[in-house]
Amino acid sequence: MLSACSSIFPWGDSEQFTIIEQGKNIDNRPNMEEVCKGFYISPSIFDAFFEYASITHEETLNERYKSLPCYSSGITYIEEEKFNWIIRAGGVGEFYNETQSFTKVCGIACCAKVDGVC
Numbered sequence: 001m002l003s004a005c006s007s008i009f010p011w012g013d014s015e016q017f018t019i020i021e022q023g024k025n026i027d028n029r030p031n032m033e034e035v036c037k038g039f040y041i042s043p044s045i046f047d048a049f050f051e052y053a054s055i056t057h058e059e060t061l062n063e064r065y066k067s068l069p070c071y072s073s074g075i076t077y078i079e080e081e082k083f084n085w086i087i088r089a090g091g092v093g094e095f096y097n098e099t100q101s102f103t104k105v106c107g108i109a110c111c112a113k114v115d116g117v118c
Contacts, residue, residue: 052110
């Protein structure tokens, strides 16, 4: 688990933040393809999500969050370490690499500050 997860590199360096997939849907929900195309994560939305969402222990989450059909994903650097990320519509974000992972959840206050994630 990261002890301090608030230090992200400036977005101006394209090597520090990459979006791999935008507005995708999970394979077992093909009927959501058109709806999910509108789920877009910009660098500013990502930054706000990362700032306002709370870290949680995955064990405390209901496993159903992985069935949220819409998501966007990419790569970022946190404290100089490369992480893959996936943010799902509904306000759940997973961050992981070879050695560690953490999950952030956007609650009511976060959702009010982060447009389009919840």
